[in-house]
Amino acid sequence: MCGSIGVTYAGARECTGCYEPSRSRIEGGVMIRSSDCRVVIGMVVLALGLASGEAAACTYSVAVPGASDVWHTGSAASIRWTKSGSCSDRVDIDLLRDGQWVMTIASNQLNNGSATWMVPSSLRSALDYQVRVRDRDDDSFGLSREFIIANSAYCGYRITQPAEGDTWYLGTSHTVRWNRAGTCPSPVGLHLLRGDIEVAVIAEETGDDGAFTWTVPSDSQPGGDFAIRIHDTDDWNSYDVSDAFTIADEPSCAYQVDEPTAASTWRMGETHDIQWSSSDGCEGNVDLDLLRAGGTVASIAAGTEDDGSLPWTIPGDLEAADDYQVRVAAAADPGRYDVSPQFRIEAAVEPPEDQVYWVEIASHQAGQAGSIWRTDLVARNLSEAEADVEIRLRGAGGGTLTTVIAGGSQAVFEDVLGLMGVEGTGWLEITSTRPLMVSGRIYNLGEDGTFGQYLEGYPEGGGLPVGVVGTLLQLRQLEGEFRTNIGFTNPSSTDGAVQVTLFDAGGTELIRYRVDLDPRALVQDLEPYSRRASRPDLGWGFAEVEVLEGGPVL
Known part of the structure; x- marks a missing residue:
């Protein structure tokens, strides 16, 4: 016989092998478990009020x-x-x-x-x-x-480097960068323009891989209004022209920032390598600064060695935006510098807090009358990221199982205590780095299959709190046919106690007694109608349970 427990609202669950009405899932419920022919679970639904201060901006x-x-x-x-x-x-x-x-x-x-x-x-x-x-x-x-x-029938390009305002010096090497859209099966050609006039061929034909390193010819005529054109070698109508940039006389020193690029997205708290190159004429150290919209936001490094690379941990107090740049300049002559393309800095991804769930009973052992008890556990990862999960048996000597559940997937642990290599009866504590949906089943192995009880997992903190009375309905005790057991799980690290009052079907109180609960313990009160109330042939009845100390209690 299966029963349910309710405070304000009562819920019922499916019980394989004995009659019980079906019920829908109620989130945030608090539950107590009772059992007769197998194991029976009841539910208490509580309303929790949360007070908060002024909400942060979205x-x-x-x-x-x-x-x-x-x-x-x-x-x-x-x-x-x-x-x-x-x-x-x-x-x-x-x-x-x-x-x-x-x-x-x-x-x-x-x-x-x-x-x-x-x-x-x-x-x-x-x-x-x-x-x-x-x-x-x-x-x-x-x-x-x-x-x-x-579109699959379209081929298009966009040059991202050089960018507007860049200055490339005679004799220095630079990377021409571009993106491609659509289907462009052919190699590309690169040409140097001044105004609308082609003045040099950079590459007659090169692979369409998004980058090409070019050394500015030393005999080029310095000045502004230069641009680079890229085109499909089989279709000159598929092309793009870069922003205007300047070619200047070769200085004694020139820099080029290679990382970050226009495609970079860096998160606050992460460490990334800033990379740059410098011409042979550069001497001394360099200053690195973070810019946004052309203005200096922060000093990355002052007077650091000009070795072409610097690891930088992005500060956590920046504003997320996509118009940041990194500037590398000569420490002794700030007028000699280069800046990266604009790139994005995003807010840090907070490490996930551990999520804890409870399943109030689990067993792997022989029972009465030749029964063989087993427990299955099911967990579904509700996030898209992998979840590191630890399943721990409490209240029965202990046992641990660790696993990884892929994002959005369900993992099934058949005979979970057997997978741990332990025997006994206790309850499960599931800890995960991602939100889960947890359920289980405790069942008896028989010659013709299994019969048992659905178990629902509850978030940490769920349970019957102190001072609240829960009601267990549909209890039945009939010698040789039906028996009721009541189980209590104390997931807390402190002592607990409950008071149980047994009634017959007419509402007459039969007995009232106290059950003490050790920290993190499971206590099974076997056949209380027969052993405590001396009513082995009671028939139908119900019980009330009140948490006297500790809590919550499952």
Whole structure:
């Protein structure tokens, strides 16, 4: 016979092998377990009030699509974002091009950090699309980096380096960088322009791999208004022209910042290598500074050795933005410098806090009348990242099982105590680096299969608190046919105690008694109607349970 427990609301669960009405899942519930023919679980639902101070402002950061990502028309694309502060539980997602709204991707989307979109075939190929995630309750939003949407029949390019305002000196080597959109099967050609006039061939034909190192000819005519054109060698209509830059007389010293690039995204708290090169005429040390919108934000290093590389840990007090640059300058002559392309700095990803869950009973041992008890555990990872999980048996000498559950997947641990190599009866504590959904089943192995009881996992802190009375319904004791056991789990590290009152079906109190609970202990009160109330043929009854000390109690 299976029973349920309720305070304010009562819940019932499926019980294989004995009758019990079905019930729906109620999040945040507090439960007590009772058992008769197998194991029976009841539930107490409690309302918890939480007081908080003034909510922090809502902010968003769009991680995917990233800089230079390519979405293909007619294909599914993933969108990923993070939020902080007091944000709505719904967002609108829009597609922008060149800062202008193009279309709505999703309206009233669940604000869970993830969405999938089928890219319409009608969109034009371009390299300057962005995704905007916008809060439904206020003006808060986040923008992705510029990315590419490509039609399979289209080939296009965008030169990202040189950038507007760059100065390249005679005789120095620089990297020409570009992105590609669409299907471009041919090699590319690179040409130097001044105004609209071609003045030199940089590369007649080179691989379309996004980068080409070029040494500025020493006999070039210095001046401004230079640009570089890239084109498909089989189709001159597929081309791009860089921003204007300057070629200047070879100085005694020149620098080039190689990392970060326009595609770099660095997170606060991470360490990245800043890389640069310098000409043979450079002597002495260099200063490295962080710029934003052309202004100095922070000093990265002053008077450091000019060895071409410096590890830098990004400070945690910066504002997330995509217009940062790194400047490398001669310490003795700040007028000689180079700056990186603009790149993105994002907020740090906080390490996940451990999530703890409880399952109130687990067994791997022989029982009464030749029964053989086993327990299965199931855990589903609710996040997209891997979860490091530890399953620990409490209250029965201990046992531990560690595993990794892939993002979004379910892991099943059949006979979980057997996997630990332990025997006995206790309860399970599951610790995970990611949020989980946990359930289980305790069952008896028989010749014709198994019969047992569903177990639901509860977040740490769930249970019947001190001073609250729970009711166990549908209890039954009939000699040779039905028996009721009541189990209590104390997951706390302190002593606990409960008071149990047994009633017959008519509401007459039969007995009231106390059960003391050691820290982290499971106590099974076997057949209390028969052994405590001397009513082995009671038939139907019910019980009330009150936590006197400690708590919560399962």
